[in-house]
Amino acid sequence: MADEDELFAEAMGRVRPLAASNKIDSESLKKRKKEQLSRRVRVGTIEPPQRAFSPEVTDGPWQLIADGVSRERVRRLGAGRPPVGPTFDLHGMRRDEALELLVEGFNAALLDGQRALRIIHGRGLHSQGKAILKEAVYHWLREGAFAHAVLAAIPEPGSGGGACLVLLRRQGT
Template identity: 65%
Template sequence: MADEDELFAEAMGRVQPLAASKKIEPESLKSGRKRPRLKPVRTAKLVISPASHAPATTDDPWQLVADGVSRERLRRLASGHLPVEFTLDLHGVTRDEALLLLAGSLEAMLTEGRRVARIIHGRGLHSQGKPVLKEAVYRWLREGPLAHAVLAAVAEPGSGGGACLLLLRKVAHK
């Protein structure tokens, strides 16, 4: 069986770069400014239900599952059958910036009642040794200040391990 790199090369073999005249630059880049940073959202008091505990790591280090998550719900998440309500792409940011973006995004999702997210952290191909962002994201999801809100995190199908899908708890607002 071909490895992931060979499959990727085969899939991308006919892809051609866009001509410079066809590229569209965001307004923020046209003026020479850097991409704007998102600021963490401060939410109203959130009450997580039913329980307030962090997800546990399974035998797969890239899978987190909280107690009480049904196998059917986990299967639906892992197979991509739950609709993704938010995508956060962390390419090109540092580990610290990534964790700030992750915190702000998940707080906003909880406030808005969104429950399924795609986090694109990359596979760590440009990291020396271990994948820095991927490990930091999973550690934060397992141990960070919003770990109690994470029901499950699984590798996104077809991402080659470069993205994960999250299922968040329902939140009651006070």
């Protein structure tokens, strides 16, 4: 044991605190990520088609399936086909912040040609009354600015209802 303690003390003896200019706090990290995302989004903007597409709600409030999307297609989405691309973790965000992140993220995902993504909205266990983020996310998927791009949204298997998988329409079709 003494050998391990000595080795640890020797290794740690060379460690020095970071200078204040090298530290990254959570706020500056969020700001940096947002700037990177906004730079990426500026490459182009996805324009919705002339006639907005709104998926129909089926099988309860936590599943959206557009007309013409087969049950087999929804089953494959739950099984990870197509592979899930970006994940948006909305934990700890206010509703407006979360929806703003989704707008930016969906724009980037569509520009990158992504077909499936994950949204972690939580189950609403810390909300007073209803699950605020979960309801806001599903409402936004059904009626928001990118509803035209949503083919299906289902609870992610194994998430306990705290995340959903979203199948996106191919762009140009």
